[in-house]
Amino acid sequence: MAEQRPGVKALVEQALSVLPQELGCDSCADYLAAYADYRLGGRTPPDSLKGVGEHLDRCEACLEEFKLLLDAVQGARDSLGGQHDL
Numbered sequence: 220m221a222e223q224r225p226g227v228k229a230l231v232e233q234a235l236s237v238l239p240q241e242l243g244c245d246s247c248a249d250y251l252a253a254y255a256d257y258r259l260g261g262r263t264p265p266d267s268l269k270g271v272g273e274h275l276d277r278c279e280a281c282l283e284e285f286k287l288l289l290d291a292v293q294g295a296r297d298s299l300g301g302q303h304d305l
């Protein structure tokens with residue numbers, strides 16, 4: 220008997236009505252950078268970006284793009300940090 224806070228459920232329903240559950244590749248690409256930013260920052264993406272994670276679970280092409288994006292951002296941060304340390 221888990222108690223669910225009605226506020227959270229309302230937020231999820233609101234997010235689902237804003238963002239279609241079936242996110243297309245084009246829409247996914249639009250949100251990919253924002254989603255990557257949350258993941259790299261160790262933060263939980265907001266409900267509005269939940270569809271991106273769900274799309275990445277299903278779509279290998281977008282997942283590959285997401286990995287490349289993460290690598291690029293992380294690589295840029297690493298090289299910046301390395302130069303800064305030296």
Ligand SMILES: [Zn+2]
Nearest residue numbers: 244247278281
């Ligand atoms: Zn896709």
